[in-house]
Amino acid sequence: MKKGVMRPGHIQIRVLDLDEAVKHYTDLMGLIETDRDDQGRVYLKAWTEVDKFSVVLREADEPGCDFMSFKVVDEATLVQLEKDLIDYGVEVERIPADELKDCGRRVRFTVPSGHAFELFADKKYTGKWGVSSVNPEAWPRGLQGMKAVRFDHALFYGPELAAVYDIFVNVLGFYLAEQVLDPEGTRVAQFLTVSMKEHDVAFIHHEEKGKFHHASFFLDTWEAVLRAADLISMTDTSIDIGPTRHGLTHGQTIYFFDPSGNRNEVFCGGDYHYPDHKPITWKAEDLGKAIFYHDRVLNERFLTVLT
């Protein structure tokens, strides 16, 4: 049952070289730089997003993901969910307002897969970039590169998926949209949603804790995915695989890497989810087709190359 978690709000990504990373996420992917802070972090957003930022880049000597944050409907919901997490036995940390510029207080917790997540209720509303909220034009001029539409979801690798499921589904009100089951019936992948999207966050089983697989950005059309592929070649950006289609979620996709080795995805399409939908199951024996619907074979990189 939904409990007031609305959507992905932002993700903080560690990069080895800030300038190279900013160039990648802005010039190539089409995000817009909206601010920087005195810790040196850079704030970015995609043009259709109404809040001030959705991606934060932090320079560090090890790439990966610091945390992913979800926006909840209001402060009362944040208070309630914080209490629910504590009652469930999850340790929470309170991050004060404005630790990230123009973002309200955040409630941070780490799930048993080793990944940090946050909830927050407020962030400065700056509106869609480059278009008015009255009689808006179809799209703004001046977008760069892939013209990413929104930060859409992230995929994490780590252990203890069942315990992670309990927190997301039972405490935070996410739904299981799709799963991969091994022959013994153990869930080795879970795609979770709080929206009509087929996933807002996903996990794949992996022995090592806290690994980051990819941050994904939505594009409108298959044509835009092919154009993204062209741009990846034009800029000699490190490609992983694609353009192709996923079995899981049926999205049309391409994977590539940022200059620090963090994986990115841009995709379009995909199935939708309502709360009365039962989970879709893929068999681990058919994982090749589940992940890469056309090749029907996994590239080893997809399972092992992580930050």
Added chain:
Amino acid sequence: MAGFQVISRTTGDHFSCQEGQSVLKAMELAGKKCVPVGCRGGGCGFCKIRIVDGDFECGKMSKAHVPPEAIDKGEVLACRIYPLTDLTIECVPQPEAAFEKQTTTKA
């Protein structure tokens, strides 16, 4: 088009690498497969090699995969290594692929 020669002591492969080009990129362009290719960005540790002989420059590499003491031992990431002389390299064995029951997953 001369460049530097890179020789893999593990597989016997050799290929040439231009100045300013990473060892991994040169290997990929030569169609060789002696070093595993991951992110190509110094982040995933997939392309770890040991430089047995020769001089090189390093780009930024994840500390998780290349702590400072490893660089002194020549244990580096091929995607972030730019040769200054001919190089002899060795492949470092990969940790076990981590996805459980991966043997059953090839379609």
